[in-house]
Amino acid sequence: MIRKQTTIQDIAQHLNITASTVSRALNDHPKIKKSTKELVQQTAKKLNYQPNSIAASLRKGRATTVGMIVPRINRHFFSNVITGVESVLNPAGFNLIICQSEESIEKEKENLKTLIANRVGGILISISIETKNLKHLEKVIAHQIPLVMFDRISDKLDVSKVENDDVSGSYDLTKHILEKGVKEIVWVGGPRSSSIYKNRYNGYKKALNEAGIDHEKQVCFEGPITLDSALDFIRLYLKKNKLPEAIFAASDYMAMGIIQGLQEAGHKIPDDILVAGYSNEPFAELISPKLTTVDQFSEEMGRATAQLLLDEMETKNANTTHNHIKTTLKPKLIIRESTQKK
Amino acid sequence: MIRKQTTIQDIAQHLNITASTVSRALNDHPKIKKSTKELVQQTAKKLNYQPNSIAASLRKGRATTVGMIVPRINRHFFSNVITGVESVLNPAGFNLIICQSEESIEKEKENLKTLIANRVGGILISISIETKNLKHLEKVIAHQIPLVMFDRISDKLDVSKVENDDVSGSYDLTKHILEKGVKEIVWVGGPRSSSIYKNRYNGYKKALNEAGIDHEKQVCFEGPITLDSALDFIRLYLKKNKLPEAIFAASDYMAMGIIQGLQEAGHKIPDDILVAGYSNEPFAELISPKLTTVDQFSEEMGRATAQLLLDEMETKNANTTHNHIKTTLKPKLIIRESTQKK
DNA sequence: AGAATAAATGCAAACGTTTGCATTGTGGTT
DNA sequence: AACCACAATGCAAACGTTTGCATTTATTCT
Numbered sequence: 141m142i143r144k145q146t147t148i149q150d151i152a153q154h155l156n157i158t159a160s161t162v163s164r165a166l167n168d169h170p171k172i173k174k175s176t177k178e179l180v181q182q183t184a185k186k187l188n189y190q191p192n193s194i195a196a197s198l199r200k201g202r203a204t205t206v207g208m209i210v211p212r213i214n215r216h217f218f219s220n221v222i223t224g225v226e227s228v229l230n231p232a233g234f235n236l237i238i239c240q241s242e243e244s245i246e247k248e249k250e251n252l253k254t255l256i257a258n259r260v261g262g263i264l265i266s267i268s269i270e271t272k273n274l275k276h277l278e279k280v281i282a283h284q285i286p287l288v289m290f291d292r293i294s295d296k297l298d299v300s301k302v303e304n305d306d307v308s309g310s311y312d313l314t315k316h317i318l319e320k321g322v323k324e325i326v327w328v329g330g331p332r333s334s335s336i337y338k339n340r341y342n343g344y345k346k347a348l349n350e351a352g353i354d355h356e357k358q359v360c361f362e363g364p365i366t367l368d369s370a371l372d373f374i375r376l377y378l379k380k381n382k383l384p385e386a387i388f389a390a391s392d393y394m395a396m397g398i399i400q401g402l403q404e405a406g407h408k409i410p411d412d413i414l415v416a417g418y419s420n421e422p423f424a425e426l427i428s429p430k431l432t433t434v435d436q437f438s439e440e441m442g443r444a445t446a447q448l449l450l451d452e453m454e455t456k457n458a459n460t461t462h463n464h465i466k467t468t469l470k471p472k473l474i475i476r477e478s479t480q481k482k
Numbered sequence: 483m484i485r486k487q488t489t490i491q492d493i494a495q496h497l498n499i500t501a502s503t504v505s506r507a508l509n510d511h512p513k514i515k516k517s518t519k520e521l522v523q524q525t526a527k528k529l530n531y532q533p534n535s536i537a538a539s540l541r542k543g544r545a546t547t548v549g550m551i552v553p554r555i556n557r558h559f560f561s562n563v564i565t566g567v568e569s570v571l572n573p574a575g576f577n578l579i580i581c582q583s584e585e586s587i588e589k590e591k592e593n594l595k596t597l598i599a600n601r602v603g604g605i606l607i608s609i610s611i612e613t614k615n616l617k618h619l620e621k622v623i624a625h626q627i628p629l630v631m632f633d634r635i636s637d638k639l640d641v642s643k644v645e646n647d648d649v650s651g652s653y654d655l656t657k658h659i660l661e662k663g664v665k666e667i668v669w670v671g672g673p674r675s676s677s678i679y680k681n682r683y684n685g686y687k688k689a690l691n692e693a694g695i696d697h698e699k700q701v702c703f704e705g706p707i708t709l710d711s712a713l714d715f716i717r718l719y720l721k722k723n724k725l726p727e728a729i730f731a732a733s734d735y736m737a738m739g740i741i742q743g744l745q746e747a748g749h750k751i752p753d754d755i756l757v758a759g760y761s762n763e764p765f766a767e768l769i770s771p772k773l774t775t776v777d778q779f780s781e782e783m784g785r786a787t788a789q790l791l792l793d794e795m796e797t798k799n800a801n802t803t804h805n806h807i808k809t810t811l812k813p814k815l816i817i818r819e820s821t822q823k824k
Numbered sequence: 825a826g827a828a829t830a831a832a833t834g835c836a837a838a839c840g841t842t843t844g845c846a847t848t849g850t851g852g853t854t
Numbered sequence: 855a856a857c858c859a860c861a862a863t864g865c866a867a868a869c870g871t872t873t874g875c876a877t878t879t880a881t882t883c884t
Binding site: 145190191192193194195197198203205212213214216219220222223226235236237238239240253254256257258259279283396422423426427428 | 487530532533534535536537539540545547554555556558561562564565568577578579580581582595596598599600601625738764765768769770
């Protein structure tokens with residue numbers, strides 16, 4: 141049973157040297173003799189010394205912690221981004237405090253407050269769907285805390301960003317469907333006020349226009365990004381309209397809702413109608429028919445985001461000015477059964 | 483642009499009072515006049531003061547942070563547990579540092595080191611599949627850091643724990659399959675050296691024995707908990723043996739591998755053979771046939787775990803002794819198409 | 825040998841809070 | 855008018871590091 145944590149002072153006392161030397165020895169300072177370093181290391185181990193990074197952070201004015209805010213951690217995409225972020229940040233000596241905004245701007249503000257209070261070295265954020273006003277983020281910048289946005293970004297903020305080329309992913313997918321000979325594609329997606337869905341819509345629009353199809357004449361449903369919302373939509377839609385040739389859901393979950401609705405009405409996919417989703421959720425290749433979708437390389441996005449943050453933090457340390465960078469990752473079309481008409 | 487962070491000293495100077503008063507005012511200390519409190523709050527806002535919880539932690543000797551170690555964050559189960567944990571811990575004023583062990587005991591040790599270095603107020607852990615030796619966890623206890631184990635627990639450690647009643651879940655599921663009239667059930671699962679799979683096996687065994695079936699005569703495959711490992715197994719198995727009546731995979735991913743292997747060999751589920759999984763992954767109700775499985779109430783597990791930790795931390799603060807508690811959550815059988823023979 | 829240089833260590837302040845104890849101020853009681 | 859009690863605030867130390875500068879010790883050069 142350990143009553144009191146051992147500190148570098150204890151080690152110093154034990155060896156009849158000062159705390160400064162111990163500190164430097166433990167941090168491998170060049171001016172410390174090799175023999176003392178070894179001696180210090182040994183006694184540190186003997187006394188079961190555990191460094192106190194809280195104290196170090198306070199003194200150094202910066203923490204070895206990085207904050208990350210995502211809408212939801214239990215979304216496959218985000219948890220993979222987190223994995224990617226950690227794979228870069230941990231080796232660099234940082235650890236992550238993860239917060240969930242739960243798609244609420246109020247929670248987002250609170251999250252930022254606790255991250256700032258914890259004096260994190262930097263912040264990674266994918267903003268909530270509700271977030272339009274960016275004052276709380278400007279505050280972070282004003283506080284000189286390096287900020288990197290990813291996935292759900294905003295061009296109004298002058299920071300480094302990593303985005304998916306949703307326009308291109310959506311364009312490729314739409315083109316692929318058009319090549320199957322269809323002349324109409326119903327669009328289903330989240331609110332276009334979010335950059336993500338705006339871009340996905342634009343890619344779709346572009347492909348349609350290139351094929352000489354008027355996008356204004358296409359049916360377009362915008363709603364919550366959930367299976368149920370899409371299921372409700374398609375049930376209602378089928379009651380009043382004839383079966384469309386194809387449906388492009390800008391989210392795999394919505395695609396799943398569409399598929400369930402179509403199947404319960406007795407329609408065969410892809411024979412009667414083509415369906416595609418977006419983001420390659422794990423279930424996309426497990427369902428029947430296997431879902432054509434777009435893969436977003438989520439882990440790589442995490443790695444890229446973390447790398448940008450490391451750069452920013454370094455720049456800030458060196459106190460040099462530095463242009464912010466915007467990295468765009470190209471997603472990959474994954475063609476599966478749901479769009480392969482026999 | 484803010485050059486230097488404003489501190490309580492700045493506020494004090496601004497109001498011609500001392501930092502102590504400011505500190506107490508901000509923490510709503512009863513001995514501070516209401517009028518001063520308001521004054522302090524106002525100037526704090528005016529000077530854009532952001533509390534430094536690093537400094538507070540150092541002084542108070544404990545952080546407002548809690549560490550959590552999970553094997554993998556991008557597993558549906560764990561990310562939901564995390565959500566549950568946060569829903570309890572955040573309102574209580576704590577935030578989470580999340581670490582991934584990636585199923586490696588070495589990484590687990592490192593994670594613990596950084597958590598201790600960050601002087602977290604407590605630690606939540608679900609140990610890696612590799613972890614048998616528990617010395618690193620005993621060290622945590624010796625350091626007086628409250629520790630709560632969840633899901634993958636060990637009885638060798640005297641700490642509070644939250645577990646799923648895997649025996650019961652597995653028993654219920656097996657019994658359900660037996661009620662369909664089958665006389666043999668192939669078992670597929672992870673290594674039984676892990677408490678989880680040992681328990682799931684025991685529940686299965688118990689149900690078989692009660693039905694008068696010798697569990698020793700059943701086929702049993704133990705391997706990595708992945709789709710591919712199960713797929714490989716079933717392919718090989720089908721080559722050399724006749725089709726079994728039912729297969730119980732103690733993991734939904736493995737069940738998915740089994741289903742794919744069976745389907746590619748032309749077998750119909752549930753008509754030719756029954757299949758069930760475990761843990762109710764999101765895809766379980768999306769695939770065809772919909773998968774019978776066991777739901778584990780992952781968010782609730784998170785909440786229960788966090789609550790136990792809060793209790794432990796409080797007890798430690800009050801310096802009273804306290805018996806460790808083991809909470810067992812009863813999982814729920816989810817019957818779907820894959821075990822419903824027509 | 826003495827001076828000059830280099831190498832290793834020590835000194836002390838600082839980071840921003842919190843907190844036990846001391847002090848001041850205010851009003852009430854005798 | 856002296857005293858007491860209580861409310862409100864101040865004082866100063868402490869938490870465990872890090873780090874610029876000063877100091878000591880060892881080494882090299884003339």
